[in-house]
Amino acid sequence: MEKILDREVAWRVFAWEFNRSNMHISMGDERAPNYIITPTGVKCNRLFIVGVVTEVENIGKDNSLWRGRVADPTGVFTVYAGQYQPESAIFLSELNIPAYVAVVGKARKFEPEDGNVYTSVRPEEMNNADEELRDRWVLDTAERTLERIRYIEDALSSGKSGNDLKEYLLGKGVNAVLADGAVKAVAHYKNLDKTMAELKNAVIHAIETVATDNVTKVHVQEAPQGLVNYEQGFINQHIVKPEENQVSPEIEEAVSEEENAKSELKEPETGPKEIIAGIIDKLDTGKGIQYSIVVEAAQKDGIDPETVESGIKELMDEGRCYEPKIGVLRKV
Helix, strand or coil, rough: HHHCCCCCEEEEECHHCCCCCCCCEEEECCCEEEEEEEEEEEECEEEEEEEEEEEEEEHHHHCCCEEEEEECCEEEEEEEEECCCCCHHHHHHCCCCEEEEEEEEEEEEEECCCCEEEEEEEEEEEECCCCHHHHHHHHHHHHHHHHHHHHHHHHHHHCCCCCHHHHHHHHHCCHHHHHHHHHHHHHCCCHHHHHHHHHHHHHHHHHHHHHHHHHHHHHCCCCCCCCHHCCCCCCCCEEEEECCCCHHHHHHHHHHHHHHHHHHHHHCCHHHHHHHHHHHHCCCCCCEHHHHHHHHHHHHHHHHHHHHHHHHHHHHHHCEEEEECEEEECCC
16 A cells, blocks of 8 residues: 555646646656656656547557557647556557547656657556546646646746745645746746646637536546546545645636636637538548548638648547548547
8 A cells, every 4th residue: 555655646737738848857866756847837757647549559569569649628648558568558459449548657758869858658557438537537637727827827927936936836825746846847948928828728628628517616636436446545636635625716716717718719619620520520420531521521611721631630639530541530
């Protein structure tokens, strides 16, 4: 039991934020944990994600390495499973896509010589999930992300840095781990205020995607039951104090503010992407629809081929459609 409880917390983070994280720190020797610091200050060693697998590919010899794309409403996580994750590799190899999955895994980064940073997840556990579980994960992750955004916005407006900023955040009741991460994020990421505004947009879109009417009533400590046994009991210890069973007033206020502003921030529902989604939904009777037919139908609605291509890519990234084979689209 002690060994389990000593595990690093598995954080809930949207793909949009995780994929824009390019700060990496090591805590010492080879056995010490490594962390990816996200723009909202998450010191991320492990992740808990729920999404739709839209693509699985064997990229190793003798089926030794599998790559999967797990989409949430904001983007896509890249998951790699190989010889050191045999159960997850088998799970991916036998998966019928598209499929809802839940993943607990290690946050990893790859930094080639060009200086770019690419993030990925090495699964420790992968299980089948469903739409309800995905929606609950989205709402919970949205609440936690909005709360972290508030911390960063408060840190930026304070004008403080270093230890002074950490003490300031601790005085505001911010979790010590997040306070330390926030200080590092503020020092590392440029144009962080712009990033926070864009992340809010992504959160709004995620909430709208699951189409719920009770977003502000979700219990932030409610964990999916029967998902990963060894995760239960501590997977929700991220940023919420034990006595806080309901969404804090600050989160309700943040959601309310964003809902009031969404008419200015979100793409109109009659925009090209939603028109394309409607075309795929209408024409796909279960066997898929030719890409060229979607393009032709979209052109009749006045959408040019380049916009169709970018719209389909967004829909695939959001897990709303996938490409079972080249040139064919299917709705999820």
